[in-house]
Amino acid sequence: MSAGVTASGTATVDDDLWSAIGDPTRRRMLDLLLTDGEGTATTLSQRLPVTRQAVAKHLGVLDRVGLVRAVPAGKEKRYRVDDEQLARAAAQLASVGSTWDARLQRIKRIAETIHQNQQD
Amino acid sequence: MSAGVTASGTATVDDDLWSAIGDPTRRRMLDLLLTDGEGTATTLSQRLPVTRQAVAKHLGVLDRVGLVRAVPAGKEKRYRVDDEQLARAAAQLASVGSTWDARLQRIKRIAETIHQNQQD
């Protein structure tokens, strides 16, 4: 059930990764993990408007796509961001963004060309 | 129902816009609209693995956040991408991506500093 390529075959985006970072709560969790260095389901839930169990599920999702790694420490289970995977995710975000920008530019350019030709 | 700022107060991301572009089907619809220039619920659904009704709902969402604009043309209702809004969305994607990158860099730098201090 992974993904690959969009309908137009340009973006080459991993849908699993996207849906993982598409959720606002998960994005905030990543933010917290980045700033704090690490965190458990309990500590994260204290700084978020959701319950510990919800956070635990999200951590499961993030762990499954590899954005986060669990480090069991006795009683608790500390989670830390996987740098490489997050970098990959960030790259994909930037990629899609710049793809859109590029197309918008191209469209604008074409529009201007048409405008010029009509003036001839 | 808008949004604003993440838990750490850094990103300033519009959650409505994010959730709009977070859906893979909607992203592909935007792709198609960008490449084709315009499209109706029917034409888009023909090039996507979902039904016309599903596409119509997505167009509703995209229209609500302003990423797309409807242009009634007699029998059919043509949709076109709103350039400014999509540019805004692209900027936000790039913003979050670069924020993550920056934090990863900072963490890496700190780690290296600690490593150095330990060697003293």
Added chain:
DNA sequence: CTGATGTGCAACCAAAGGTTGCAGGAGGAT
């Protein structure tokens, strides 16, 4: 051992993406 604290699992709820089915409006052909 006893009491906190942290985790894990299960049942349950609501919202969202998706489907089928059907009624209705706009054009083209006769």
Added chain:
DNA sequence: ATCCTCCTGCAACCTTTGGTTGCACATCAG
């Protein structure tokens, strides 16, 4: 005007997913 076709819009329904509550189990501190 009529009929047929095509596209849209609305409603009911299913499934997944983000979220909750509740409870059982494990681990550390006293």
